[in-house]
Amino acid sequence: MAKPATKDMIKRQTIKSMKSIGTYRPEYNTIIDIYAGLVSEYHRAIEDFEKDGRRHEVFTAAGGTKKSGIVATLENLRKDILAYSDRLCLNPKALEKITVEQGQKSPFAQLIESIEKDRL
DSSP states (O other): OOOOOOHHHHHHHHHHHHHHHTOOOGGGHHHHHHHHHHHHHHHHHHHHHHHTTOOOEEEOTTSOEEEOHHHHHHHHHHHHHHHHHHHTTOSHHHHHTOOOOSSOOOHHHHHHHHHHHHHO
């Protein structure tokens, strides 16, 4: 069985991925740290879910069933991970929406520059 990924391993891999697509900045380290913690927690929750026999439902005192706590936790972690991966541009959909700075000025900066030139 493979060794589970630690928070630090996930953080390093996330930074490496962001650098390869050109979206990394040191200012994002706090968000990256939170994201890595969520992913690490998700991996631990999956292991617990597997050890518990992948039970999706538990019985209530009234005799009915409800979603197990671990399933609810996994669902919430998935939503949080998706939100953070969007912010960090780590999924294809989020990456479509951004433009990485490549030494070019934004259209707004170009407009301001042209207005300033006209004023001179």
